[in-house]
Structures are given as structure tokens and as C-alpha cells.
Amino acid sequence: MDSWILKAGKTLVNEPQTVPNPSPTQVKVKVSHLLLTEFDELLFNGTIQTRYPAIPGRAAIGIVTEAGENCYGVEKGTRVYFQPTRACGECLACRSGKEKDCLSYLSAGKDFEGFMRDFVVCEYTEVAPLPDSVDDIHALCIENVGIAENIYDKLNLSAGQRVAVIGGDFDGIITAQVLLYHKVIPILIDNNPANLERAKNYGVFYSFAADDDLIKNVMGATGGNMCDAAIYCAASRMPVSTAARLVGNEKTLVISCNSAINAMISANDVLEKNLTVTGVSNAYGYTDAVINMLVHGAVDVNRFEKEVLTEFDPAAILADRCQNPAAKRNKLTILKMII
Numbered sequence: 126m127d128s129w130i131l132k133a134g135k136t137l138v139n140e141p142q143t144v145p146n147p148s149p150t151q152v153k154v155k156v157s158h159l160l161l162t163e164f165d166e167l168l169f170n171g172t173i174q175t176r177y178p179a180i181p182g183r184a185a186i187g188i189v190t191e192a193g194e195n196c197y198g199v200e201k202g203t204r205v206y207f208q209p210t211r212a213c214g215e216c217l218a219c220r221s222g223k224e225k226d227c228l229s230y231l232s233a234g235k236d237f238e239g240f241m242r243d244f245v246v247c248e249y250t251e252v253a254p255l256p257d258s259v260d261d262i263h264a265l266c267i268e269n270v271g272i273a274e275n276i277y278d279k280l281n282l283s284a285g286q287r288v289a290v291i292g293g294d295f296d297g298i299i300t301a302q303v304l305l306y307h308k309v310i311p312i313l314i315d316n317n318p319a320n321l322e323r324a325k326n327y328g329v330f331y332s333f334a335a336d337d338d339l340i341k342n343v344m345g346a347t348g349g350n351m352c353d354a355a356i357y358c359a360a361s362r363m364p365v366s367t368a369a370r371l372v373g374n375e376k377t378l379v380i381s382c383n384s385a386i387n388a389m390i391s392a393n394d395v396l397e398k399n400l401t402v403t404g405v406s407n408a409y410g411y412t413d414a415v416i417n418m419l420v421h422g423a424v425d426v427n428r429f430e431k432e433v434l435t436e437f438d439p440a441a442i443l444a445d446r447c448q449n450p451a452a453k454r455n456k457l458t459i460l461k462m463i464i
């Protein structure tokens with residue numbers, strides 16, 4: 126089979142690899158679609174450290190071509206989503222049977238082989254069957270939605286509460302949609318007019334620029350108060366201080382990031398308001414819940430620009446995305462691996 130292998134930073138080559146036969150609890154899956162993510166970009170340029178050689182590719186789906194005799198709920202021909210994270214199996218939580226509380230989640234492409242290859246052989250529990258009503262594009266975004274759902278759970282919000290979402294890029298708008306699904310009111314902040322307009326088209330009524338009128342606009346949206354919580358989407362590259370300004374005293378600020386982007390917050394901002402700061406970087410354990418949400422139309426990504434490529438050079442694409450990150454931030458680049 127062909128695999129794209131990262132030999133070193135910015136050195137991605139296509140090489141054949143032998144595909145092992147699946148064990149009784151394993152499936153062999155033909156990768157059909159792969160979404161290039163910011164995590165893949167940071168792996169490619171060396172910002173995220175890994176052991177070389179490594180196979181990138183964090184978000185992918187495929188078709189089962191072989192299933193072991195002890196695989197349950199997955200059979201030949203099943204369309205599946207590859208789980209992008211795994212529990213480490215070694216920390217105290219894992220050894221106590223609480224994998225969902227793992228302290229050192231493993232990530233595809235960094236800690237185990239990613240999915241930028243023709244075939245994947247893995248445990249059947251490491252893929253999730255996809256219903257026909259969830260299309261390929263939405264299936265590729267399961268982790269993004271899962272991170273937003275993880276944030277919602279950690280904030281323990283009630284219907285009607287107001288939450289500042291800093292960043293109107295892809296992840297920010299998905300987060301806002303998940304909040305709306307739970308009847309929580311997002312107040313989305315961004316400096317890109319196109320992002321603000323897209324947010325309004327998605328039903329995010331309160332969408333404001335981070336300008337001199339920001340505090341006044343937010344207080345107008347909250348009835349004169351600050352927000353009940355704030356979510357900072359690190360991929361937006363906006364200042365974290367914006368989130369701290371908009372949240373009330375003794376509230377929670379979540380830094381949301383599924384990659385190694387540095388997001389620095391001033392201790393003063395935290396101490397003055399006695400804020401609780403927490404981070405969310407993965408969606409481990411949320412796949413089934415997200416698939417159910419997608420079946421019920423909780424999140425829509427159809428207003429984002431997409432390109433589905435049947436002929437491609439991932440090395441050239443990733444190099445271009447690294448050089449022009451702002452231009453590519455809200456564009457979904459999908460490699461169609463089955464022609």
C-alpha cells in the first residue's frame with residue numbers, strides 16, 4: 126500500500142508499506158477521505174514534535190474491507206470513522222479502568238500512525254460505524270464537534286446562559302452551533318467581517334467585532350452583565366485577554382485547542398476576577414454522542430468553502446498551507462483517497 130511518511134520536519138514522502146493481516150479483533154479499512162487539519166500542518170512543519178518516521182493524518186473515514194471473527198458491530202462494507210485519539214493505557218486513570226479520564230491521550234500522527242495511507246489495520250473498537258444520514262464531510266468533522274461538546278460538558282451550563290466565544294473561524298462557529306443546540310446563547314467575537322457574517326447566517330445572533338465598542342455590545346447582549354463563561358478558540362490567534370475581559374467574576378474560561386498552538390494568558394487577568402481556567406484539546410469518548418448530534422442536524426458545515434481533491438500532493442498542499450495559514454483557515458481541504 127502507499128503511505129505518506131514524514132521523515133523529518135517538512136519532509137513528507139510517499140512510500141509503499143506492507144499491510145498486515147487483521148487479527149480476530151481487528152479490521153482492515155480502505156481510507157476513503159482525509160481532511161487536512163491544522164494539527165497535520167503543525168506536524169509537517171515540526172512545531173509538534175514526534176518520532177520520525179511518522180504517518181500524519183488525524184481526521185479520516187474509510188470502508189471496512191476485512192473484519193476479524195471477533196469484531197462486533199463492524200463488518201465488511203461498513204463505512205467508519207477513525208478515532209483520532211486513544212487512551213495511553215499507562216496512567217493511573219487508565220490502570221483504574223477510567224480511560225475517559227486519561228491524563229496522556231495519544232494523538233494520530235504524533236503518538237501512533239495517522240491515516241494518510243491507503244489501508245489501516247486497527248482494533249475494531251478504534252473505528253466507529255457511520256449511519257447513512259451522516260455525509261462524508263460532516264463525518265470528517267466529528268472531532269471538532271466533539272471538542273465543542275466536551276467544552277459544553279465541562280462548563281456545566283444551563284439553558285439561557287450567555288457564553289463568549291472568542292474566534293469566528295471554523296472551530297469557533299462549530300462551538301457556537303453546539304451551544305445553540307443546548308439552548309445556551311453564544312456571543313461570538315471576531316475581527317474578520319466574513320466570519321461575523323457567516324456566524325449570523327448560522328443563527329448566531331450576537332456576533333461582534335473586537336473593537337472599542339465590544340464591552341458595550343456584550344453588556345447589551347447580556348442585560349448589563351459580563352458573560353457566564355468564555356471559550357477561547359486558540360486557532361483564531363486572537364488575544365486571550367479578550368476572553369478574560371468578557372467573563373464575569375469567579376467564572377470559567379476554557380482554552381480550546383486541538384493542536385500545539387501557544388495561547389498565553391496574563392496571571393493578572395485570572396487573579397483579578399478569580400477565574401477558573403481549563404483547557405480542552407480532544408474529544409476522546411465523544412464520538413458516539415457526536416454522531417447522534419449530526420444525525421439530528423445539530424451542526425452544519427456546508428457554508429464553509431471546501432475543496433475535494435482526487436489528484437494531490439499532500440507535501441505541496443501542507444507546505445502551501447503553512448506559508449499562507451490565514452488564507453486557508455476556513456477552507457476544508459479533503460483528499461479523496463478512493464476514486
